[in-house]
Amino acid sequence: MSMPDLTTAPPAVRVGGNRTLTIVEAMREALREEMAAEDRVFVMGEDIVVGGAFLVTLGLAEDMGVDRVLNTPISENGFLGLAIGAAIEGLRPVVDMQYGDFLFTAADQLIQQASKLRYMSGGQVKIPLVLQLPTGASGRGAQHANSMESYFFGLPGIKIVTPSNPYDAKGLLKSSIRDDNVVLFIVHKHLYGSRGRALQHEQTSVGEVPGEEYLVPIGVGKVIEEGQDITVVANNVVLHHALNAASRLEGEGISVEVIDPRTLVPFDIDLVIESVEKTNRLLIVEENPARGGWGPWVISEVIRRAFYSIDAPIARLAANDTPIPFSPPLERASVPTEERIVEAIRQVIHG
Amino acid sequence: MSMPDLTTAPPAVRVGGNRTLTIVEAMREALREEMAAEDRVFVMGEDIVVGGAFLVTLGLAEDMGVDRVLNTPISENGFLGLAIGAAIEGLRPVVDMQYGDFLFTAADQLIQQASKLRYMSGGQVKIPLVLQLPTGASGRGAQHANSMESYFFGLPGIKIVTPSNPYDAKGLLKSSIRDDNVVLFIVHKHLYGSRGRALQHEQTSVGEVPGEEYLVPIGVGKVIEEGQDITVVANNVVLHHALNAASRLEGEGISVEVIDPRTLVPFDIDLVIESVEKTNRLLIVEENPARGGWGPWVISEVIRRAFYSIDAPIARLAANDTPIPFSPPLERASVPTEERIVEAIRQVIHG
Amino acid sequence: MPVTVSRLRIPPEQAVGPIDLLPTETLKGVYRMMFLIREFETVVNHLFLRGRVPGTIHLCRGQEATLVGTMVALDKEDRITLTHRGHGQALAKGVDPAGLLAELMGRAGGVCRGMGGSLHVGDWSVGALPAIAIVGASSPIATGLALAAKRQGTGRVTCNFFGDGTASKGELHEAMNLAAVWELPVVFLCENNVYAATTHISEYMKNEYVSERAAAYRMPGVSVYGNDPLAVYEAVKVAVDQARAGGGPSLVECLTYRRDGHKRDDPAAYRDDREVEAWLKTDPIPAFRNRLREESGVLQEELAAIEASVEDELIAAQGFAHQSPYPDVQQRLSYVYA
Amino acid sequence: MPVTVSRLRIPPEQAVGPIDLLPTETLKGVYRMMFLIREFETVVNHLFLRGRVPGTIHLCRGQEATLVGTMVALDKEDRITLTHRGHGQALAKGVDPAGLLAELMGRAGGVCRGMGGSLHVGDWSVGALPAIAIVGASSPIATGLALAAKRQGTGRVTCNFFGDGTASKGELHEAMNLAAVWELPVVFLCENNVYAATTHISEYMKNEYVSERAAAYRMPGVSVYGNDPLAVYEAVKVAVDQARAGGGPSLVECLTYRRDGHKRDDPAAYRDDREVEAWLKTDPIPAFRNRLREESGVLQEELAAIEASVEDELIAAQGFAHQSPYPDVQQRLSYVYA
Numbered sequence A, B: 001m002s003m004p005d006l007t008t009a010p011p012a013v014r015v016g017g018n019r020t021l022t023i024v025e026a027m028r029e030a031l032r033e034e035m036a037a038e039d040r041v042f043v044m045g046e047d048i049v050v051g052g053a054f055l056v057t058l059g060l061a062e063d064m065g066v067d068r069v070l071n072t073p074i075s076e077n078g079f080l081g082l083a084i085g086a087a088i089e090g091l092r093p094v095v096d097m098q099y100g101d102f103l104f105t106a107a108d109q110l111i112q113q114a115s116k117l118r119y120m121s122g123g124q125v126k127i128p129l130v131l132q133l134p135t136g137a138s139g140r141g142a143q144h145a146n147s148m149e150s151y152f153f154g155l156p157g158i159k160i161v162t163p164s165n166p167y168d169a170k171g172l173l174k175s176s177i178r179d180d181n182v183v184l185f186i187v188h189k190h191l192y193g194s195r196g197r198a199l200q201h202e203q204t205s206v207g208e209v210p211g212e213e214y215l216v217p218i219g220v221g222k223v224i225e226e227g228q229d230i231t232v233v234a235n236n237v238v239l240h241h242a243l244n245a246a247s248r249l250e251g252e253g254i255s256v257e258v259i260d261p262r263t264l265v266p267f268d269i270d271l272v273i274e275s276v277e278k279t280n281r282l283l284i285v286e287e288n289p290a291r292g293g294w295g296p297w298v299i300s301e302v303i304r305r306a307f308y309s310i311d312a313p314i315a316r317l318a319a320n321d322t323p324i325p326f327s328p329p330l331e332r333a334s335v336p337t338e339e340r341i342v343e344a345i346r347q348v349i350h351g
Numbered sequence C, D: 001m002p003v004t005v006s007r008l009r010i011p012p013e014q015a016v017g018p019i020d021l022l023p024t025e026t027l028k029g030v031y032r033m034m035f036l037i038r039e040f041e042t043v044v045n046h047l048f049l050r051g052r053v054p055g056t057i058h059l060c061r062g063q064e065a066t067l068v069g070t071m072v073a074l075d076k077e078d079r080i081t082l083t084h085r086g087h088g089q090a091l092a093k094g095v096d097p098a099g100l101l102a103e104l105m106g107r108a109g110g111v112c113r114g115m116g117g118s119l120h121v122g123d124w125s126v127g128a129l130p131a132i133a134i135v136g137a138s139s140p141i142a143t144g145l146a147l148a149a150k151r152q153g154t155g156r157v158t159c160n161f162f163g164d165g166t167a168s169k170g171e172l173h174e175a176m177n178l179a180a181v182w183e184l185p186v187v188f189l190c191e192n193n194v195y196a197a198t199t200h201i202s203e204y205m206k207n208e209y210v211s212e213r214a215a216a217y218r219m220p221g222v223s224v225y226g227n228d229p230l231a232v233y234e235a236v237k238v239a240v241d242q243a244r245a246g247g248g249p250s251l252v253e254c255l256t257y258r259r260d261g262h263k264r265d266d267p268a269a270y271r272d273d274r275e276v277e278a279w280l281k282t283d284p285i286p287a288f289r290n291r292l293r294e295e296s297g298v299l300q301e302e303l304a305a306i307e308a309s310v311e312d313e314l315i316a317a318q319g320f321a322h323q324s325p326y327p328d329v330q331q332r333l334s335y336v337y338a
């Protein structure tokens, strides 16, 4: 797979100075920079002229024109297919799916077309296409709570990116737009939020973003907290819970290494293996239902490649194998929380 | 989950005498019996009046009427949704998707509607619905080669059944039709075939079917071959490869226990754990791409529940993480074969 | 070609239905239900702003005449499918306001036991299929309810509510074709409120009317003024009668307007002032109230009594909802399988 | 209502286009291509029956006039999207028969290097997007090719082939609406051959013509006799010119017929004898051959020479395809990512 390369990348707008941004602001900057640097980039989706469901495109239509920030009819199948066609002709569409959940009404265009056309044609075409898919449970009931990464993790021919902070969100979105492949750009709904509005969780999705241009490469995970006793791999919003859990356990003398894979496809499995070879224990945390997701695959790889380094059964936290219930106490009980992560770590350590 | 119960089940047509049937004939019998016993059962799909893509409904329209063997327009989204509505009203539709692959054009109806409506309504409705989904690679290129079970294994709210022989196909189809839930009935394309036509593989999909009525319960796996040295779990067409491999390895003094889970959701994980506690070694074989499928989840459960019984890294064979290529030698090289299973078993045993 | 489509969509004039279409008692019932929906939504908005209704809400204030006019044309035994903007559809079909409100608040006493919330309200025991929030997805399902009615000979008609924005979804088209080909007793009922979320209808449709699309399937299509319940009733009744008589589906488009933004936090600043002004003058509730007084001679006091009874009902509903507990967390593991 | 739709679909009479629409040289080229497609398919069928073409095949014998008439109306730089029945579409757009045949045989020299097979043939270098076998899915993609042409100012038009059965797919409707709203240069080209696999058109459509559905999006829709290349050319040219001039999309329906079954093993026994008889008489190839002789004065010898050159080309193509090796198995890991 080709990695974006800053040296050959088109020059982008410099913004200057380190700033504290939300994920939404960081994504907006990435879009703005890439659109300024490259004419062929454009955004399309429902209601994005006025900012879209999460305000990612706020102000963009005014600056870039409604031809490059394109409001679509409610025709997910139609406009995702249209984006594929445009990409085949050399344009670089970014499709805002409003809620990732709506992608299911266009699933064939992703599963059968976007991910396979290059392969079936023997490399005749390429499809540089980014799908923005807000994911996860956020108080709206089961049809707006799917973990999109879970459904498409096993689909060959696409990349999946799941940043959990503004720095990664900007750097990865820029890399995704420059990538010549289909990239699912998946951010948990609870990580969106503007600076003015209260975030839904204690941990924030606000962070430092440099003014200088930078990219975060697709396929490279990151050790967020170093530790000795156990490796915890988590992404999206549950990563923040894991980080909180790690801090709490420090007091108990448990040293937790927390890894954010940042991208799921390709997955930086080497980083996890390396860490597990040091800590000899592993916990995986995902928000998707337990039967799905990327965690089981990571476990199967760890068992294959580092079986003799593992000292205790590998633990995993995920949502119940149910749709997500609406009632807030039920929703909270359905997904991994800081509390449950703390308990799971204790159990792996103390047996 | 409710299990079908022969004692309360409606009386069915007796066919009498043990016969050797193909999977297609066995499924046809199941449909015929269930339709005769229960008015509310009907079949719908493209071209099924003349038998459908795999001749499963051959002759049924003549006997049951075109009102109960209903040709649909090419409107997968429309007729799957329609079947959901009919099921809510108490009918018991069996939807023939022609090729499972076409379901992606109706994915929302399965993922967001059929699997969730009961839950979101707090149990107000139930949806007794069977989808027939021929699956897997069979020489037609990537868009007709998806492993349907892989995409939906992680979806809560449905059941998934994958018989590999006529006996199970008939018994499980009858149970599926009597089940009050959404059941994906998934048979590999290479296992279809009429007795007159040469099957694509050496191993056959022809087998004994009793004349007496019987059901095979959903959720119960089966040890097909007993063995001591290693457990192999495989289903669908690769199960037949695994059985061939097991026979070959007998000569080398390797005793292989082969398990057919038969249904993936619910998965009879206890049966696998029990076996692994005896053999201490495990190989999983699936046709879907390596990043997907049910295998990783089984590994994660085995590690969680039987970690200390495992003597060697758990092995797994699956397809490449690519779409399925058309050219026959490339397709063969992409999926697990008898040869590769033999090698994999040798490697687990000899390290 | 290309046809120029007018951006300005103002209410059609002189489009009300004859007052003597329905007996006065029924008309009073229509008024009561319109008023109940309006007040219910106002309560919901209030509770939402005070943080008592979690998640998101889509209010239907302004569209009450369409909902109630449609429902009067249906029988009690008939079925409806609901949209994301479903509170009023549910109430008009006879869903209990107390259970509805409790549902919005995620309480055990909710019509869906708290499992659905605002986006999924409904009560199947009164024929209101708990709402489907994926737009377009309900149309095939509604068609399936109709198929069952035809097979089972129940004589039931299904009414599939959808919005003007939803008319761009392929699912609707597949469903309309299926219903036409199989002559199923379904009425496709478009609440055309000029917007899909923040987007004006002229941005997603070249047609002046959604009902133009019915001809593509050789089914009747008609557009009526949606802010008068009698105009709506008149058109829907024709469609329902045809469906019940075995004549197959129809498409009825009701031209109406959202008085609020699309959802909870939307000020609807994207709307044209002239358009907003023209429509806000047509508030269906005072308009129908006036018609009742002037054309049917219903007394001011009678109307006041109706309104008071609605307020009482809503106070009781709020009491019920607030007192209803949250469901036990174990309930999250129920209702996955039958 | 309901409208009764005739089950019998016989060829329209007197529906050929004027012979002087195109210069004689072009007409000869049209004939050559029609003949090439027919003979190519005959070779494919032969090889399939001998087990040299793996997988499945969908032949287009009988539909040649529609394909070639359409292609003459397009420029070389224009784009087409292909269906599962795509061999003839590919050839008509200029895909090399040798590479095409090698593709069907899964060989390294195939136009898609053996990765696609019969269901996915195409050569993007001549504007034929490798075929999409999921019916309906190509319409949005074609619309995207057209969007790019409009943005890039290339003046290109995209022609989206689809079948009468595919007209029941929602994707097509979403694409038609998008193309209409955004005035994109695309022609929706329906090859109406009366069947969707084994199912007769009257089973899935109340309409007499697929083109009736264009009005639902306020775009022009027309139906023409599809077994005469000039009738097809005439109609498609109007649509292409409009699209190229910025006037947006059209729907052109060509009424034609499959001479074979739906696919490899289908004897097509489900067809009505009268229908089959009426259509088989209209074989486009001898009919156009006669027109060339009678109306354009093309000599028998000229036609024979054309036919001989086609046979030579196909012999060479077979030689190429048979000699082309299977791809190295490592190639299966290529082309997943760019």
Ligand SMILES: Cc1ncc(C[n+]2csc(CCOP(=O)(O)OP(=O)(O)O)c2C)c(N)n1
Pocket (backbone or CB within 6 Å): A046, A074, A076, A098, A102, A105, C083, C084, C085, C133, C134, C135, C136, C162, C163, C164, C165, C166, C167, C191, C193, C195, C196, C197, C262
């Ligand atoms: C398939 C799908 N796409 C997008 C959405 C998000 N969404 C919810 S309501 C809405 C607008 C619907 O417009 P319309 O059909 O006119 O109904 P209205 O809201 O005006 O009642 C959108 C885009 C959705 N729920 N489902």
Ligand SMILES: Cc1ncc(C[n+]2csc(CCOP(=O)(O)OP(=O)(O)O)c2C)c(N)n1
Pocket (backbone or CB within 6 Å): B046, B074, B076, B098, B102, B105, D083, D084, D085, D133, D134, D135, D136, D162, D163, D164, D165, D166, D167, D191, D193, D195, D196, D197, D262
């Ligand atoms: C979404 C989808 N459903 C079903 C099929 C299976 N299928 C392949 S061709 C065909 C019939 C298509 O009919 P039509 O559009 O009229 O094209 P024709 O075959 O007549 O050229 C069907 C049902 C498919 N390829 N894709």
Ligand SMILES: [Mg+2]
Pocket (backbone or CB within 6 Å): C163, C164, C165, C191, C192, C193, C194, C195, C196, C197
């Ligand atoms: Mg609307």
Ligand SMILES: [Mg+2]
Pocket (backbone or CB within 6 Å): D163, D164, D165, D191, D192, D193, D194, D195, D196, D197
């Ligand atoms: Mg056809």
